Amino acid sequence: MGSQLNPCITFNGNARQAMEFYRQVFGGELEVGTIADFGSPEAPNADKVMHSRLDTPGGYTLMAWDFPDDRPGHPPYRPGNDVALFLGGDDGELRDFFHKLAEGGVVTLPLERQVWGDEAGSVVDKFGITWMFNISAQR
Structure with a gap:
């Protein structure tokens, strides 16, 4: 599979509504x-979207999540910093990209195994751009 680069939009609590709207616009799955679905049902914001993905018939992949207002080191939400770049796949080179982007930046989620079995992490680079990573587990 290699890897893919996809936009990931950050919303301030209305990611589900936005993604349902985009599904109406573009079609697709x-x-x-x-947050509760991913193993933290007792979290204060358990109903917020941790991950959403729309795959359209036209070949677009659009991702979104609700702003992590309780994550240390993450820049505060404001319009304009609402898009992250998402790198996902099974390519081991993604680990190297993560560490290079972290130089001079802030790791907001260490790259490590998550409850869904993959390695995931995020970093805000030295230019203020958020990068999200998901490295598929070898199955």
Whole structure:
């Protein structure tokens, strides 16, 4: 599979509504997972979207999540910093990209195994751009 680069839009609590709207606009298959769905049902914001993905018939992949207002080191939400670049796949080179982007930046989620089995992490680079990574587990 290699890897893919996809936009990931950050919303301030209305990611589900936005992604349902985008599904109406573009068509396709939408998957939505909340913080509770990913193993933290007792979290204060358990109903917020942790990950959503729309794959359209035209070949677009659009991703979104709700702003992590409780994550240390993450820049505060404001319009304009609402898009992250998402790198995902099974390519081991992604680990190297993560560490290079972290130089001079801030790791907001260490690259490590997550409850869904993959390695995931995020970093805000030295230019203020958020990068999200998901490295598929070898199955």
